Amino acid sequence: MVDYRTQGQIAILEVNNPPVNALSIHVRKGLDDGISRAVRDPSVKAVIVIGKGRTFSSGADIKEFNKPQEGPRLTMVGKKLEESDKPVVAAIHGTCLGGGLEIALFCHYRIAVKSARVGFPEVLLGILPGAAGTQRLPRVTDVAVAMEMISTGKHVPAPKALEYGILDKIVQGDLLEEAVKFAKSVMGKPVQPCRLSDQPVKGADRLVQVFDAAMRQVKQRQRGFMAPVVCLKAVRSAAELPYNEGLLRENTLFTELMSSSQCAALRYAFFAERAAQRWQLPSGASAANTKPVPVKSTGVIGAGTMGQGIAICLLRVDYPVILVEQNQKLLDKGVEMIQLAFKDAVRRKLMTEDAMRHCMSNISPTVDMQQLANVDLVIEAVYENVALKQDIFRKLDVICKPSAVLCTNTSTISIDIIASATKRPGSVVGTHFFAPAHIMRLLENVYSKDTSAQAVATVMDLGKKIGKVSVLVKTCHGFVANRMFHHQGQEAALMLEEGALPEHIDKVMEDFGMSIGPMKVSDLSGVDIGWRIRHEVAKMEGVELTSQTRFFRGERYCTLPDKLYELGRLGRKTGKGWYRYEKPGGRVAMVDDEVTNLIKKHSAEMGIERRGISTQEIQERILYPAINEGFRILEEGVAAKPEDIDVIWWYGFSFPRYMGGPMFHASQVGLSKVYERICYYHQNFPYSSHWVPSDLLRKLASAPSPVPISQWMSYSQSKL
Numbered sequence: 001m002v003d004y005r006t007q008g009q010i011a012i013l014e015v016n017n018p019p020v021n022a023l024s025i026h027v028r029k030g031l032d033d034g035i036s037r038a039v040r041d042p043s044v045k046a047v048i049v050i051g052k053g054r055t056f057s058s059g060a061d062i063k064e065f066n067k068p069q070e071g072p073r074l075t076m077v078g079k080k081l082e083e084s085d086k087p088v089v090a091a092i093h094g095t096c097l098g099g100g101l102e103i104a105l106f107c108h109y110r111i112a113v114k115s116a117r118v119g120f121p122e123v124l125l126g127i128l129p130g131a132a133g134t135q136r137l138p139r140v141t142d143v144a145v146a147m148e149m150i151s152t153g154k155h156v157p158a159p160k161a162l163e164y165g166i167l168d169k170i171v172q173g174d175l176l177e178e179a180v181k182f183a184k185s186v187m188g189k190p191v192q193p194c195r196l197s198d199q200p201v202k203g204a205d206r207l208v209q210v211f212d213a214a215m216r217q218v219k220q221r222q223r224g225f226m227a228p229v230v231c232l233k234a235v236r237s238a239a240e241l242p243y244n245e246g247l248l249r250e251n252t253l254f255t256e257l258m259s260s261s262q263c264a265a266l267r268y269a270f271f272a273e274r275a276a277q278r279w280q281l282p283s284g285a286s287a288a289n290t291k292p293v294p295v296k297s298t299g300v301i302g303a304g305t306m307g308q309g310i311a312i313c314l315l316r317v318d319y320p321v322i323l324v325e326q327n328q329k330l331l332d333k334g335v336e337m338i339q340l341a342f343k344d345a346v347r348r349k350l351m352t353e354d355a356m357r358h359c360m361s362n363i364s365p366t367v368d369m370q371q372l373a374n375v376d377l378v379i380e381a382v383y384e385n386v387a388l389k390q391d392i393f394r395k396l397d398v399i400c401k402p403s404a405v406l407c408t409n410t411s412t413i414s415i416d417i418i419a420s421a422t423k424r425p426g427s428v429v430g431t432h433f434f435a436p437a438h439i440m441r442l443l444e445n446v447y448s449k450d451t452s453a454q455a456v457a458t459v460m461d462l463g464k465k466i467g468k469v470s471v472l473v474k475t476c477h478g479f480v481a482n483r484m485f486h487h488q489g490q491e492a493a494l495m496l497e498e499g500a501l502p503e504h505i506d507k508v509m510e511d512f513g514m515s516i517g518p519m520k521v522s523d524l525s526g527v528d529i530g531w532r533i534r535h536e537v538a539k540m541e542g543v544e545l546t547s548q549t550r551f552f553r554g555e556r557y558c559t560l561p562d563k564l565y566e567l568g569r570l571g572r573k574t575g576k577g578w579y580r581y582e583k584p585g586g587r588v589a590m591v592d593d594e595v596t597n598l599i600k601k602h603s604a605e606m607g608i609e610r611r612g613i614s615t616q617e618i619q620e621r622i623l624y625p626a627i628n629e630g631f632r633i634l635e636e637g638v639a640a641k642p643e644d645i646d647v648i649w650w651y652g653f654s655f656p657r658y659m660g661g662p663m664f665h666a667s668q669v670g671l672s673k674v675y676e677r678i679c680y681y682h683q684n685f686p687y688s689s690h691w692v693p694s695d696l697l698r699k700l701a702s703a704p705s706p707v708p709i710s711q712w713m714s715y716s717q718s719k720l
């Protein structure tokens with residue numbers, strides 16, 4: 001785990017714990033033994049700590065967090081490094097994160113290659129740097145920088161870290177050779193000035209202003225998230241207490257966070273997100289045994305909002321895009337909007353003018369679908385209409401080369417139905433982007449009964465390349481995201497006619513932790529989207545939905561969203577939806593009397609006596625139908641595991657990660673309690689099928705003791 005060798009008068013401690021040199025027990029032990037040996041050996045005059053493989057160290061081993069602490073503590077190992085009278089140099093490449101950076105800060109010097117990154121991402125796991133990081137970082141760099149780094153978890157590129165004083169030197173060429181040269185240059189120099197524990201905190205005279213400003217930002221950015229707040233308090237104590245007392249304070253705060261439910265949720269999230277990448281099809285084909293089709297050229301059909309966003313995602317990572325629209329006017333508009341989005345990115349310094357020009361030079365706009373003949377992958381992004389999509393895929397089948405992967409950005413229509421329009425259903429796969437497609441991180445990839453493993457591998461790989469978090473699901477109407485979200489929308493509308501107002505529902509859900517409430521989400525994605533889907537389904541079933549419709553498909557139906565649509569209140573894009581906005585496309589949601597009156601009038605017309613709806617009821621009626629549907633999705637194998645559902649909710653609907661996602665949240669509340677409440681609502685609202693309790697949930701709720709999430713799927717086939 002740590003290889004010890006000497007090169008002349010220099011001892012080299014090389015951490016070797018693939019893949020990311022996590023500081024597991026054997027690494028800590030190896031470093032502890034290694035530094036003792038180097039200190040004891042009179043022929044050794046300097047020490048280098050370096051990582052083998054792709055990285056210096058990703059920090060403490062997160063898998064060990066659930067277990068009793070064994071072996072030397074990281075702070076003890078660090079203390080030995082710092083107390084060495086022989087200079088110790090950390091030689092950094094790849095990432096130097098968390099406990100890895102803490103080790104580096106115990107060393108007397110830090111050098112790095114230019115591509116290295118350093119950071120304290122502990123906050124993203126709901127904890128703080130617990131091996132002296134909060135006390136040592138503000139002794140090497142300004143306290144404001146330390147507060148920013150520790151409370152956001154952002155990685156800092158080596159050149160910036162040099163500027164901050166965290167690194168002593170950036171080297172070119174072979175890192176070890178350069179480290180040896182550097183070690184020789186400091187051999188024999190006194191190490192005392194390089195011991196951070198002896199240094200004062202930098203910028204301590206500005207502590208109060210810096211702390212207050214950082215705290216304001218943290219509270220604004222992430223309401224309800226404890227870790228950033230506690231991180232700031234820990235850094236503050238570095239400036240207020242002597243070093244050793246600061247360490248004790250850090251330890252107390254660390255233990256507090258480590259035992260919190262937010263930390264449990266975030267650790268779950270860390271592994272869930274990675275597990276989602278290890279996809280597997282029922283055939284046994286998997287990420288491990290399937291190669292993607294190489295993609296060098298792409299096409300996007302539809303230059304509307306979604307098509308524009310998807311094209312931007314592809315252009316940003318250097319894919320050439322053939323953008324197809326049905327007429328020149330729509331095409332020109334689409335290209336103009338793409339250009340505007342890039343200009344905005346330049347204005348916000350997210351890209352350079354040159355990069356923008358390069359991206360724009362990679363678009364080939366056309367109204368001729370034949371231009372797609374040679375692309376490796378095409379994504380259809382036209383509006384949600386079965387006949388239209390089938391027509392496009394029929395044409396693609398004729399036009400595209402045999403190896404092309406044919407993707408659809410449908411958000412609800414079964415991929416089986418779209419693929420059936422082609423003679424190559426194996427090549428057809430769903431790539432469901434979330435609006436705005438160039439901003440939202442989620443890509444819900446959808447396989448049909450015929451989709452080939454290679455097509456799946458290609459879209460999972462594409463997701464990674466364009467910086468998305470991809471989750472693979474099996475096709476059905478609405479897939480995972482919209483199938484669950486749909487019930488929230490239904491239940492929200494029903495609560496509106498019973499007595500709630502949009503701002504009440506949003507406030508409750510925002511207080512719960514959602515970054516925006518469901519009514520604002522509806523305005524953001526467009527009131528017309530739901531309208532189109534409902535009316536498309538009704539049309540397919542030969543039903544006409546009118547303002548008098550009370551039941552549809554045997555279920556209680558609320559016409560309020562349809563009434564909003566008919567008023568042309570389509571959401572943010574028209575400047576009016578469930579709220580009023582400062583302008584079409586505006587962002588500031590304001591309560592609108594017209595909507596309040598519409599809702600009250602609607603209740604009266606329906607003969608419903610409005611009542612006050614409690615916070616608990618709003619929370620349960622928004623969350624539990626989605627959770628119940630999540631269990632059905634698991635029963636049907638539409639999602640392979642509960643973790644995949646939660647990943648979809650973090651990245652598709654901004655569900656607070658520190659609450660773990662709806663399925664994790666259900667496990668925290670207790671499945672028997674969730675089941676009991678769903679049964680209660682089912683009794684009260686018998687005409688809403690989303691309250692019919694899932695069989696899997698029933699089985700899990702009646703287990704003699706709580707079943708851990710990782711074992712839920714073993715109950716899906718059981719006969720209990």
Ligand SMILES: CCCCCCCCCCCCC[C@H](O)CC(=O)SCCNC(=O)CCNC(=O)[C@H](O)C(C)(C)COP(=O)(O)OP(=O)(O)OC[C@H]1O[C@@H](n2cnc3c(N)ncnc32)[C@H](O)[C@@H]1OP(=O)(O)O
Pocket residue numbers: 019020022058059060061062063064065069074095097098099100102121122125128129130131133255258259271274275
């Ligand atoms: C009250 C009870 C007290 C009990 C106390 C017990 C602990 C005491 C410890 C006290 C000291 C605190 C020390 C320190 O302050 C705390 C920490 O260091 S926490 C860790 C901080 N580091 C991180 O959060 C980094 C996490 N990793 C990443 O961001 C990325 O993995 C990466 C390093 C940037 C690399 O990214 P990629 O190249 O994309 O690779 P992957 O992400 O796919 O990772 C590959 C593989 O490695 C696994 N892995 C990564 N990091 C860790 C880790 N720190 N520990 C364990 N495993 C890690 C990852 O899961 C992947 O594996 P796979 O899932 O594919 O099997």
